Amino acid sequence: xxxxxxxxxxxxxxxxxCGSDDDDGGDGDGDSQVTLxxxxxxxxxxxxxxxxxxxEALNEHVTIEQDSIAENGDYITQLRTRLAQNSGLLDIQxxxxxxxxxxxxxxxxxxxxxxxYEGVDTxxxxxxxxxxxxxEDGRVIGLGTDIGPTGICYxxxxxxxxxxxxxxxxxxxxxxxxxxxxxxxxEFAANGPADVAYLDSAGGMFNAVVSAYEERYYSADxxxxxxxxxxxxxxxxxxxxxxxxxxxxKQQQFQDEWNSAFANGAFATVASCPAWMLGYxxxxxxxxxxxxxxxxxxxxxxxxxxxxxxxxxxxSNKEEAVKLAAWLTAPEQQAKLFSERGSFPSSSEAHxxxxxxxxTHEYFQDAPIGEIFTQAAAEIPTTIIGxxxxxxxxxxxNGLVALEQQGLSPDDAWSxxxxxxxxxxxx
Amino acid sequence: xTTDHAKAAPPDxxxxxxPRHTSEKTDEPTDREVKKLERRSRWYRWDLKYSPYAFISxxxxxxxxxxxFPLIYTGWAAMHQSSLVDPNDMTWLGLDNFTRLWNDxxxxxxxxxxxxxxxxxxxxxxxxALGLAHVLNYKLRGSMxxxxxxxxxxxxxxxxxxxxFAMLYGRDYGMINWALGLVGIDPVNxxxxxxxxxxxxxxxxxxxxxxxxxxxxxxxxxAVPNDLYESASLDGASRWQQFRYVTIPSLRPTIIFTxxxxxxxxxQLFGEPLLLAGSPNGGSQSQYQTLGLxxxxxxxxxxxxxxxxxxxxxxxxxxxxxxxxxxxLTRLVGKSNGQEA
Numbered sequence: 001x002x003x004x005x006x007x008x009x010x011x012x013x014x015x016x017x018c019g020s021d022d023d024d025g026g027d028g029d030g031d032s033q034v035t036l037x038x039x040x041x042x043x044x045x046x047x048x049x050x051x052x053x054x055x056e057a058l059n060e061h062v063t064i065e066q067d068s069i070a071e072n073g074d075y076i077t078q079l080r081t082r083l084a085q086n087s088g089l090l091d092i093q094x095x096x097x098x099x100x101x102x103x104x105x106x107x108x109x110x111x112x113x114x115x116x117y118e119g120v121d122t123x124x125x126x127x128x129x130x131x132x133x134x135x136e137d138g139r140v141i142g143l144g145t146d147i148g149p150t151g152i153c154y155x156x157x158x159x160x161x162x163x164x165x166x167x168x169x170x171x172x173x174x175x176x177x178x179x180x181x182x183x184x185x186x187e188f189a190a191n192g193p194a195d196v197a198y199l200d201s202a203g204g205m206f207n208a209v210v211s212a213y214e215e216r217y218y219s220a221d222x223x224x225x226x227x228x229x230x231x232x233x234x235x236x237x238x239x240x241x242x243x244x245x246x247x248x249x250k251q252q253q254f255q256d257e258w259n260s261a262f263a264n265g266a267f268a269t270v271a272s273c274p275a276w277m278l279g280y281x282x283x284x285x286x287x288x289x290x291x292x293x294x295x296x297x298x299x300x301x302x303x304x305x306x307x308x309x310x311x312x313x314x315x316s317n318k319e320e321a322v323k324l325a326a327w328l329t330a331p332e333q334q335a336k337l338f339s340e341r342g343s344f345p346s347s348s349e350a351h352x353x354x355x356x357x358x359x360t361h362e363y364f365q366d367a368p369i370g371e372i373f374t375q376a377a378a379e380i381p382t383t384i385i386g387x388x389x390x391x392x393x394x395x396x397x398n399g400l401v402a403l404e405q406q407g408l409s410p411d412d413a414w415s416x417x418x419x420x421x422x423x424x425x426x427x
Numbered sequence: 428x429t430t431d432h433a434k435a436a437p438p439d440x441x442x443x444x445x446p447r448h449t450s451e452k453t454d455e456p457t458d459r460e461v462k463k464l465e466r467r468s469r470w471y472r473w474d475l476k477y478s479p480y481a482f483i484s485x486x487x488x489x490x491x492x493x494x495x496f497p498l499i500y501t502g503w504a505a506m507h508q509s510s511l512v513d514p515n516d517m518t519w520l521g522l523d524n525f526t527r528l529w530n531d532x533x534x535x536x537x538x539x540x541x542x543x544x545x546x547x548x549x550x551x552x553x554x555x556a557l558g559l560a561h562v563l564n565y566k567l568r569g570s571m572x573x574x575x576x577x578x579x580x581x582x583x584x585x586x587x588x589x590x591x592f593a594m595l596y597g598r599d600y601g602m603i604n605w606a607l608g609l610v611g612i613d614p615v616n617x618x619x620x621x622x623x624x625x626x627x628x629x630x631x632x633x634x635x636x637x638x639x640x641x642x643x644x645x646x647x648x649x650a651v652p653n654d655l656y657e658s659a660s661l662d663g664a665s666r667w668q669q670f671r672y673v674t675i676p677s678l679r680p681t682i683i684f685t686x687x688x689x690x691x692x693x694x695q696l697f698g699e700p701l702l703l704a705g706s707p708n709g710g711s712q713s714q715y716q717t718l719g720l721x722x723x724x725x726x727x728x729x730x731x732x733x734x735x736x737x738x739x740x741x742x743x744x745x746x747x748x749x750x751x752x753x754x755x756l757t758r759l760v761g762k763s764n765g766q767e768a
Contacts, residue, residue: 080511084513106513252704255704256594256705257599260600264599401711405711423533424724
């Protein structure tokens with residue numbers, strides 16, 4: 001069975017190889033027709049922002065087809081199996097930041113090294129973004145698309161009711177560090193509306209705090225050490241503090257109840273609010289939240305989410321695919337993606353462009369989001385990321401949910417986290 | 428079957444050839460013709476003998492490709508350490524994955540949950556189906572409409588049904604908690620509790636499968652000879668007594684069939700607990716994680732393909748054991764009634 005598969009792969013590979021040779025011989029460089037297929041997940045934005053059409057107009061010999069899978073969970077499962085078989089891969093494949101570490105690890109040989117292509121400028125990316133897509137031996141296997149610099153989203157109407165300042169500069173000044181953020185929460189709980197929680201969830205608090213550290217779940221030499229790091233300890237303690245003080249709405253982020261809670265205005269702040277979250281809040285808070293949400297500076301901005309695009313070695317049009325990938329992630333296109341879709345650029349050159357710097361968000365009371373997130377992006381630390389980051393953080397969040405919803409003591413909740421993770425991470 | 432064909436084939440071939448040999452006047456059949464005839468009869472025999480196998484072969488070929496091969500391959504993978512990141516890179520472990528399951532608290536937790544959810548969803552479901560079928564078996568106006576209505580839950584997808592139920596069982600904005608609030612009961616955090624979450628899941632299963640089992644029971648009930656009911660009512664049996672002493676014994680094979688099918692379904696329960704909160708861990712404390720969900724989490728979230736394969740095989744062995752138990756049980760019940768099972 002495998003032999004047949006391999007033979008088929010080889011055959012198509014050879015045929016494709018022949019085809020491109022013929023084409024090159026025929027019409028000279030770059031004039032032969034090529035179809036480039038791009039694999040993405042969710043609403044990635046390239047197509048929606050009209051970037052493919054623009055590229056096709058600029059390069060008439062290129063046709064672009066996109067293949068999108070709604071959830072990254074399904075997308076990455078398919079990508080993994082295809083990489084393992086080294087077949088069925090598209091010309092360009094998107095990689096979410098949560099999966100980039102497994103790609104730069106053992107699998108990095110399956111991706112082309114952008115350093116080997118002359119037309120590709122990797123110098124305009126934020127250094128830490130480029131680092132994330134670079135393998136140990138210096139191969140750059142992914143070009144950054146967007147990043148998720150964080151602010152703090154808050155409801156001005158509830159803050160006003162609680163007698164707190166509402167102006168975003170004053171609110172930013174209140175949040176000098178995370179302890180101060182929780183102290184404001186105590187004040188809010190005492191004076192604010194009775195049926196409104198200060199923040200959505202202890203898990204959201206944990207994420208906001210832990211992400212601002214360089215070392216979270218892995219040490220610099222790639223060992224899992226989440227039980228010892230200062231990041232996890234501090235974030236856990238602050239989240240427990242928020243939960244025990246009754247400041248949270250005991251939600252689980254991205255579940256239906258959380259979405260409904262936005263629509264019902266059940267909490268006043270979101271502690272970790274990256275650029276892409278603004279659209280999410282707008283979608284779920286809807287009419288009810290219009291004119292009530294605003295965004296302030298985070299005391300410790302971090303990065304949440306963002307993606308890369310890479311070109312698999314198994315592709316048949318690598319040369320053209322690399323050109324397209326470089327164009328899609330160039331500063332101008334990233335700026336366009338931000339103004340059209342709200343995906344914040346991973347290119348520091350794009351941050352200087354007026355389209356980014358002067359951007360405001362209508363739903364968030366015309367907040368100068370370009371300025372706020374550009375400032376946040378400059379403070380993002382170079383976080384060490386490992387292949388099991390997502391699993392570790394999800395299980396810690398589950399521990400906090402157990403503490404909030406099932407009444408586990410902090411010690412019991414933590415030991416359940418450790419035993420779940422021992423099982424999940426064991427080979 | 429085969430004996431029939433053997434009887435049918437010979438007269439034809441001899442009957443065809445014999446008259447030609449005896450008639451002297453007609454041209455002697457040439458060697459070629461003889462050979463042709465022989466070949467034809469041979470083809471005919473082969474056709475009768477082997478074509479039935481050809482006709483049924485598609486099923487077995489598909490079964491081999493999509494049933495047997497995955498089963499064996501999963502068994503092979505269960506003996507290895509293998510990661511979903513690179514599934515072809517396997518390290519031989521022997522039975523380690525299975526011995527590890529023996530000491531795995533999360534496996535036993537999932538097994539326990541599968542068992543309890545299976546009981547609280549299957550038992551009420553089959554009892555209700557039996558009762559509904561009995562009622563529908565009477566002459567009712569619009570009985571066809573009732574039967575169609577019963578089958579509609581079965582025709583909806585698990586995902587759609589579960590998402591609706593998840594909204595009904597929502598903690599803050601769910602309709603069930605709203606209704607409980609009307610009668611002065613505090614909101615229940617359905618998803619967080621062990622029993623409440625398992626109850627919620629079993630209601631989805633019951634809602635979806637009761638109608639299906641009802642129709643199966645109904646079909647079996649309609650095959651029960653009317654004479655039995657007539658003579659029972661002549662003897663003065665009430666409707667309940669007719670149900671108890673005529674319907675139930677006649678339905679025994681059907682009941683066993685539905686119990687077996689429901690048990691298999693309960694053991695493989697996956698979609699409902701996965702979609703209740705949309706996460707494969709089955710609750711923050713795995714309070715409603717079933718075996719199917721644990722398999723999925725191990726293989727596709729934590730990327731341990733070999734361990735997931737071992738869970739799959741443990742589930743398979745479990746079903747075989749349950750199947751054997753049922754078989755023994757039916758034999759015992761059959762013997763006690765003086766029948767051969």
